[in-house]
Structures are given as structure tokens and as C-alpha cells.
Amino acid sequence: MSNILQELEAKIEGIQSASTSKTNVGVVREIGDGVAKIEGLSGAMLNEMLEFPGGLYGLALNLEETEVGAIILGDYTKISEGDEVKTTGRLLQVPVGKELLGRVVDSLGQPLDGKGPINAKEFYPVEKIAPGIIKRKSVNQPVQTGIMAIDAMVPVGRGQRELIIGDRATGKTTIALDTILNQAKINQAGEASGDPNFRPMYSIYVAIGQKNANIARVIGTLEEHDALKYTVIVAASASDSATNQYIAPFSGASIGEWFMQNGQDAIIVFDDLSKHANAYRQISLLLKRPSGREAYPGDVFYLHSRLLERSARLAEGYGNGSLTAFPIIETQAGDVSAYIATNVISITDGQIYLEADLFFQGIRPAISVGLSVSRVGSAAQIKAMKQVAGKIKGDLAQYRELAAFAQFGSDLDARTKATLERGQRVVELFKQTQYQPMDVQLQAAILWSMQKGYLDSIPVERIKEFQAKLQEFLSTRKESTLAKILAKKQIDEEVEKELTAALEEFKVIFK
């Protein structure tokens, strides 16, 4: 009996050592512009990685009757006609995890910063289906951007997708950067407090088709404010191939999903999706896919919807984390009704619209009150902010309307005058220097003093000065009151009493 067993084992061993691998191969028929047409490959699957000679890889995007259309990752000039291509049976993957924090990587997760290899333990596929209905939870926790105008009027919640849209050079990237810096600030404070329930918020910045100089500047700013250690930068610059630019946001989303699925929170900035759409258009046209409006392919909507759908807030049993997306779209001459802009507006849960006119008037951040909305974020505001900021948006919109009208006449009734005076002061309050995010408790205290009329007697030109001194006063001498607002998350009678006393005291000092 034992003989037979040995014989069988020997047979299995023989099969294993002699086993040949079955692969599927094809031949490159056409190559150019980062796109290859491959004959054969009858067994290739959609989005499968294909192996070219010389260690190059491609992605099978078009499966046709006798041909496969693939995009090349890397230097396509090394591939020539007649080369043999193999299927790998694998999907494109990127390294994920905390090892990536503080690093600058390309769209495949390879380091670009010269800080050595990334020893990631886990890999996620680049294209992943977004979490379904059961796995999700409603958005009801805030993301503090640290920008008073946004936190008061267009609040963003964890798991939301908030679009930042505006012309070139209106401060879109600055808003995203300010948000990242504020998360770093909150993380540092949270880590210092030693609170075991503190959940840090990590950031992912995906640069798509940006100038290398701009990316370097972003990294420089993050380093300067010690925020890089909470940030992952995925860079596919303008000099990278369209393939890399197309993949970059999906890789970024995978890196973000890891945080989301491991009980952590993250924000992801896609800077910007207009260039991503251009890269995808280039790939699609080269693959000879039928073109639609503005030569974009038919699935350009699905391209962005499947990407942004991946940011979500997950329920307890399914990861208990969140991924908040800040896609950026650049408009041409303020045209929000362009193709890609309307697509992304309809996909996201709100938008922050930046106006060039406001920017040049010196109102920075140049947030347009009328066109900016947040469709879910107000559920995520802390109660203190709701108390003080509830009506600001309406008041400000009313002020804008009246301001245009009031230019023509000087005879105004008392109520109109009061609205104008209040509006001017709110506009001044919302002006904020870049890279100086403000804590939510301070925002609430300042808006409270505005609501209670403490600013009405201050001339408009001195509002900024008043605000700066009040901030300093509150954060150095009334720390306990601010801490109470943060702890209680609301302005109750006790806090209100303390704030009244503080403001009365400050009014005497401020001359």
C-alpha cells in the first residue's frame, strides 16, 4: 500500500515541477502615441495588464473581434511592431497604507521623491467598484476647511464630494491646500491632546496635468507648514503620458479607500479633473473610440462618476471610515455650463464657485455666495456654527442684490442701510489670508460677535484690524471659553455669558 502512496506523491511532484504555464499572446501590429493595437490576445480581459518585452506593461482598454487596443504605461518608444505581448491575468495595482504618508508618488505608486522605496504591505486595484448602498452611512461629521466663508456658508461633511470650480488663477488650489493644512493643524493638536478617540484626517493630493513647478510649490508649502507627513501626493505632471494622467486620480482614490476601509478619515483633492478629461479624450481618440460632444468620448461622464462615487462614508461594520473628495474644475471665462463642468457639478454634492471679479476686488477667497452650495454639509456642521451662521448666506445674498441697487441712489431707508452695513462687515470678515486656516471655535466666536452687533460700530476699513485683535485676544486670554465651545459644540447660556463679558472687555481695549 505504502508503495502506491509514494508513487502517487512522486507523480504529483513530477507534474508540479514539469508544469508548463499557459499564457495568451499577441503581436503588436501598430504602435504610436502611447497606444498599441495588438493582434491575437484572444484571451485578454478588459483592464487587464499586458506584458510587453523589456518589462513594459500596458492596459487592455479595447477588446475587438481580432484586435486589442492597449495603452502603454511607460516609454512606448521601446516597443516596436511585431513584438510579442503576453496577458498576465492581473489588474493594475498600487501600494496603499500609512507607509505612503509624507511621500510623493507617480500614478503607479512608485516614489518620485528620492526618499527610498515604499515598503507597503498592501496593494489595492486601481479600478474598484464604489461601496454599495448597504455599506454607506449618512454624512454627519464635519470636515473643517479652516476657511471661515466655507465652514459658515458651504460646510463640507466627511464623505462628501465638494467641487471647487473657477477660472484659472482664482485660488482653487489654495482652497484645497488650506484645507489640507487645516487637517494637519487639527491632527497635530489632536495628537498633542492624547485623546484616545481622536481620529486624524489624512490628505491625498492628486496633481493631474499640472506644471512640475506648481507641484513643487505645493510640496514646498506643505513641507513649510509641516503638513506633508499627513499627506500623500500623487503626481502625474503635464510632461507625463496621457495614460499616467488618466490613471492618477484612480490610484489616488485607491490610496484614499485604504484609509476609508480601515476606520480612518481622509480627504482627496483631484487637481484638476478638466485636465483628466482631456487626457482621457486623447486616449479615447487614439484608440479610435467614437467621439461625442467636444470630441470627448461617450463615457466621459461615467469616467468621473465612477471616480467620485468611490468617496463615501462607510458604516461601522464595513470599514467605518470616510473619504471626502475635493475635485477641481477649471472654467473658461466663468462658463459653468461647459460640458465637463456641468457633468462634475451634477455628480458632486455641491460646489464652491470662485469668481475672478471678486478675486480682483480683493475679496479672497473669492467665493461666489449665490453659486456656491453644499447639498449635504449643513447636516455635518457643529451646532455652534449652525447657531451663528444659519442666516449668513441669505443675508449676504440679499446684501449683494441691494449693493448693486444702492449704487444708483443715496436715499435709503433704515432697514436697507442696516442690511448694507452688515453685509459689508460680513464680506470683510470672510476675507482670509492664504495658508492661515482658522479653528472652528474661533470662527464661531467671531461670527457670534458679528451676529450680536459688536461689529456694527466699527468702521468697515477697521473690521480686519478688529478681527485680528479680537482673535488674538480670544485665543490668548479667553482660551477656556474657546475650549468650551469646542467641547460642547454649541453656544449655550454659559458660553454666551462668557463671550458677552469677553467682548465688553475687548471693546474697552480696542481703540
Next chain:
Amino acid sequence: MKISREARRAAREMYRLSLVDGRLDTARVKDISDRLVSEKPRSFLEILKEYTRLVRLELANRHAVIESALALSEDESNRILADLKTRFGNDITAEFRVQPGLLAGIRIKVGSDVWDGSVRNRLNTLSQQL
């Protein structure tokens, strides 16, 4: 040469007609191509080129290329051929090539499927794993 969509469609239709029970029929292929050349319909050259490509691809699917590092003996090649015939049917054609680059072992290619048992392939996999 750019092949128009109409020519492609016509070639595909011709290719469909040259199949009998899902297999390419030599007589039909000859008949169809003769008729095409004699009747000379619009852009017949394009059609013929595309048709040739489709026939070539189909023929490649029924053709085995057996590469080995050293020339195989008669007995060995017959055994391989017999094995291929039981697997893919009697109409499969085969071609034997000597490829010293494989170092040792054999590599069989049928259509776009490849069974690679060569030492070169194993070394490649090994180097990738390392």
C-alpha cells in the same frame, strides 16, 4: 493602406460565408476570392486585404508552432503531433522550429495560446519573482 468601414464589413461577411460548421472551407475561400478578383467590385483590393487578414488569423488558430532548443527526434515530434490532434482535432497543422534561445524544453503555440515549458521562461519567471 486604410481600409474603409464598408470594405471591412464586406470582408467580414465574405469570411462568414467561407465557414462550414465553424471551420474554414478551402474550396469556398478559393471560390470567393476568385469571384472577387474577376468581378472587381468597388474597393475590392481593400476587401481582399481584410479578408486575407481574417483568413490568416483563423488559419493561425488551427496551426501549431512547436519550438524546441534542439531538433526533436521523429518519435518525439510524432508523439507531440498525435497529442495535439487529440486535443484540437485532426485538421490541425504543425510546424517544428529549432530555437536555441529557449536553452532547453519546448514551447507550443496554437493560435494565441502558448504553453511554455522552456528553461528560458522559467528563468524569466524566477528573475521576476526575485
